[in-house]
Amino acid sequence: MKEDFDKNIAILKHSIEKLHEINNDKQIGKTFIQKLFYIFNNNKIINIPYELYHYGPYSFFLNSILNISETVNIINISWRDNKGYFIKPSNENHELKTKLENFEKEKINTIINKVKDLNAKQLSILCTANYILSKFDIEEKEIISILNSVKKDINISEIKKIYDNFYSNLFNA
């Protein structure tokens, strides 16, 4: 358990650094990280509990990892009104207890490259779709209408486009 905790902190640190290396201006908030780690979970890079909170998969365990990492200055979390959380790498150089192997970093980077152009809203749609499909007995054709019921602020054709363009690549690869 202790090892998992340290490992997840190392994965978080690496992910934040990698995302900022790709695009320093992009908003990486708590929702984005929650969904990114959900995809990591799905790809067996990590193994943390997720459950439904609000409208999609959420890990209370990951939230505690985020907060502890902020407390010990491994990452910086700030809030901007009307935009939400922004998570950035810390300026302090931290020697973590657990180091990631190169093959682990490669796996993480592969997923990050797949999601780098998506925002939190789009990632939420994709992860909620996967959560529903894996948890409940429903046919894939129903999924768009369920997603539309929880994301009324997004046009149904836009939801379909996001689902068609990205879902298979992230979850069925």
Next chain:
Amino acid sequence: MLDGTYEIRDPIFGFISLNDWEKEIINSKEFQRLRRIKQLAFTDMVYPGANHTRFEHSLGVMHVSTMMYDSIINKNSNINILRERFDYNDAGIERDRQLVRLAALLHDIGHPPFSHGPENLMPSKHEEYSAEIIRNLLKDVIENHKINDNYKIKAEEIAALIEGNIKILRGRIFWRDLISSQLDADRCDYLLRDSYHTGVKYGIYDYDRLINTISIGIEPEADNIVLGIEEGGWRVAEALIVARYFIFTQVYLHKTRRIYDYHLTKVLENMLKNGKFPNKNYINKYMNIDDFSVWNFIISNNKSIEDCSCILNRKHHRMIYEEEIVKEDFPINIEKIKNKLNKKKIWYYEDNSRELKEWYTKDTYEEIMIINENNKKASPLSKWSKVTGKLGKYDFIRLYVRYIDFERAKNFIQEVLQ
């Protein structure tokens, strides 16, 4: 009082109103079992007044969730959002009010004896047991009452709100936040009720202000609807977090209460087949287990099982050392003391808060959102409060020894620490 409505006297909220349908559900044997499930397990070994049960807590949660729901829908700006996002009409809003009331009433119906005390022995979460009881044992009393002719609420929908079944509820799953979130009716009731019965003042906050300022808004990163408190009421949100912190540290995680959870778990490991509660598929068997049956076992096995005797004679294991875990480092003294106890051949039990089940850890870090009433944008409480961001989880490791070893162990621990 309207015809067909009833009022129950409650020490926290004065009177709790219910209709004939709810009364029938409350009178079912499944709900009446909650009279035999103490809210705070063996906390009365420390605070003798803590003898209240899940029964009155469940009534309280129904009451609070209704106050919250009404406060939300009585604000035009909220109604507009609800209509836009969930295609609500007036009938839908009225129907979901009743759905929320029933889910709140029944959210704890699947609790094991002594509530959270023996949770480690549950094959799955108590919410899943609640859902199973609602779907099977309470289906008839829920679906076939004449008041339900107006609503046509299915037992499955109530279970879905408790379990979080988005397939059934779709966007209306939002109302689950009133049953399970940082700002839910469950917490709002237990803080006040547990304070009242234990006699401590730690859980008290301005309930009226909270109900008055509860609202909904939009979280900006993913544009989701969230439950929150209006900007004008952010102090009550702060008070709620502080109250929770104090009641956890002073009551729920009290050293004596914690060791009784250990004794209780050991008793149940002996009492239950394979040391676990029946799987939720054997729900009738599960429902036969309550505090009374556990007490019966404790009394019958006083001589043969050490933990039964510890409870009956109040000779529980005694704490000899406690250390707070700061940040992610483990304390050092604990290891030294454990080595010493091993050398002296003194048995010990280690209680590590990081191994506690989710009722403690789950939402410690989740933020309450504060809503700007003009643009409905939400922001986290930590942006407003200088206090709550600093209140992390209270993490500790404690060592306990048997009652008879306490004095001996205490003496040489002083040597280790010097």
